[in-house]
Amino acid sequence: MKKAWGGRFSKSPEQWIEEFGASISFDQELVFEDIEGSIAHVKMLGKMGIIPSEDSEKIVHGLLNLKEKALAGELEYSVSEEDIHLNLEKMLTEEIGPVGGKLHTGRSRNDQVATDMHLYLKKQVLVTMEHIKELQAALVEQAEKNVETVFPGYTHLQRAQPVSFAHHLLAYFWMLERDYERFQESLKRIDISPLGASALAGTTFPIDRHFTAEQLGFSSVYENSMDAVSDRDFVVEFLSNSSLTITHLSRLAEEFILWSSKEFDFIELDDTYATGSSIMPQKKNPDMAELIRGKSGRVIGYLMGMLTTIKGLPLTYNKDMQEDKEGMFDTVHTMIGSLKIFAGMVRTMTVKSDVMETSVHQDFSNATELADYLAAKGIPFREAHEIVGKLVLNCIQKGCYLLDLSLEELQASCAKIEEDIFTILSPREAVKRRNSYGGTGFTQVRQQLKNAQAKLKNRLGQN
Numbered sequence: 001m002k003k004a005w006g007g008r009f010s011k012s013p014e015q016w017i018e019e020f021g022a023s024i025s026f027d028q029e030l031v032f033e034d035i036e037g038s039i040a041h042v043k044m045l046g047k048m049g050i051i052p053s054e055d056s057e058k059i060v061h062g063l064l065n066l067k068e069k070a071l072a073g074e075l076e077y078s079v080s081e082e083d084i085h086l087n088l089e090k091m092l093t094e095e096i097g098p099v100g101g102k103l104h105t106g107r108s109r110n111d112q113v114a115t116d117m118h119l120y121l122k123k124q125v126l127v128t129m130e131h132i133k134e135l136q137a138a139l140v141e142q143a144e145k146n147v148e149t150v151f152p153g154y155t156h157l158q159r160a161q162p163v164s165f166a167h168h169l170l171a172y173f174w175m176l177e178r179d180y181e182r183f184q185e186s187l188k189r190i191d192i193s194p195l196g197a198s199a200l201a202g203t204t205f206p207i208d209r210h211f212t213a214e215q216l217g218f219s220s221v222y223e224n225s226m227d228a229v230s231d232r233d234f235v236v237e238f239l240s241n242s243s244l245t246i247t248h249l250s251r252l253a254e255e256f257i258l259w260s261s262k263e264f265d266f267i268e269l270d271d272t273y274a275t276g277s278s279i280m281p282q283k284k285n286p287d288m289a290e291l292i293r294g295k296s297g298r299v300i301g302y303l304m305g306m307l308t309t310i311k312g313l314p315l316t317y318n319k320d321m322q323e324d325k326e327g328m329f330d331t332v333h334t335m336i337g338s339l340k341i342f343a344g345m346v347r348t349m350t351v352k353s354d355v356m357e358t359s360v361h362q363d364f365s366n367a368t369e370l371a372d373y374l375a376a377k378g379i380p381f382r383e384a385h386e387i388v389g390k391l392v393l394n395c396i397q398k399g400c401y402l403l404d405l406s407l408e409e410l411q412a413s414c415a416k417i418e419e420d421i422f423t424i425l426s427p428r429e430a431v432k433r434r435n436s437y438g439g440t441g442f443t444q445v446r447q448q449l450k451n452a453q454a455k456l457k458n459r460l461g462q463n
């Protein structure tokens with residue numbers, strides 16, 4: 001079959017080599033962006049008198065027909081046309097005749113593919129941000145219901161101090177807030193038009209790059225044609241922002257996996273997000289949380305892959321750059337899928353507040369309360385720490401907790417301890433009294449919730 005670039009060649013590639021070099025199996029995901037880019041380009045060619053306006057109109061018409069067919073899933077791609085750009089150009093010519101060949105005037109696949117990638121990511125980053133917002137909203141919703149749900153806070157995965165469950169959930173809200181901001185910030189570097197850079201050097205035709213940029217909704221144009229066709233930083237940034245976001249999701253996934261185990265038993269995931277075992281009838285596995293934890297691997301892998309691909313690449317376009325796509329597409333799908341599932345998982349989970357409450361009564365996470373209490377009574381904190389440490393050891397040897405000790409037993413270790421210690425040692429009281437700004441005290445958590453809700457509300461309709 002005749003190639004679009006076949007003039008200089010005397011021999012066709014073998015089919016398997018052709019298949020190896022082709023990108024159509026995956027870059028067909030850019031079909032709508034490619035058509036959109038071509039429409040803007042050919043309108044500009046007509047407007048500038050580079051081609052007759054009747055030809056421009058014919059081509060626009062042909063491209064719109066192809067769009068209809070693409071929407072109906074009627075386009076049939078072929079490997080011998082290599083990629084989405086050449087496939088569409090061929091179909092266009094079949095559709096409207098040789099005049100279709102004028103579309104590529106003053107353009108190259110190098111600026112064309114870069115334009116497609118910018119258009120695609122601009123859309124997908126906004127969708128990703130929407131889903132981050134949804135997950136944040138789900139976290140806020142659960143937090144609203146659990147301000148006064150007391151549960152163990154951990155350091156080193158050891159019980160540390162009791163906290164409000166809402167406080168723990170909201171920590172993820174703020175993590176995701178930073179992710180959202182990073183994606184938002186990256187938009188300004190995606191929202192730039194490379195179109196008109198042509199192969200690398202610009203073109204001799206009197207094109208209007210600002211016109212095409214405006215048609216495509218880009219805020220600006222690349223200042224340098226060589227940079228325009230070689231830049232894949234925006235893809236790296238997307239993969240990097242996605243890597244960090246999915247790393248955050250993997251942390252929350254890990255918590256859900258732990259919390260839903262018999263050992264913790266703090267939450268039960270809705271059946272939709274779990275599966276059973278083919279052999280052990282009693283099992284309910286947190287599959288979706290595990291899968292999201294696992295998917296962080298591939299996203300981080302694509303980031304490493306992309307950086308490695310462009311490392312050492314001389315300007316300008318090199319075929320290596322065709323490797324920018326699969327990782328980007330897969331990351332888009334992985335991120336959107338993971339965020340969507342997570343929002344549902346958070347919304348529908350059952351919080352076992354009674355188990356949480358019981359568990360904070362069965363540990364020493366109120367030991368700091370006693371040490372602070374003694375320190376407030378003038379005992380140097382280091383000494384107070386030592387006194388309480390010994391008491392804890394006594395309790396462990398006796399098989400009880402601090403609240404099981406009598407006032408006399410407590411006073412035996414320090415005479416300054418009074419009756420009010422029993423209120424102080426109550427886990428709920430311990431949480432309530434942590435009223436420092438951003439702390440887990442109920443008043444603080446309520447304030448934090450308000451701030452989180454305000455962030456979400458300000459964002460409505462922002463994008």
Ligand code: ARG
Pocket residue numbers: 023027082083084109110113317319321322323
């Ligand atoms: N399929 C190619 C890619 O995705 C399109 C650009 C090809 N340009 C070229 N000069 N061969 O990178």
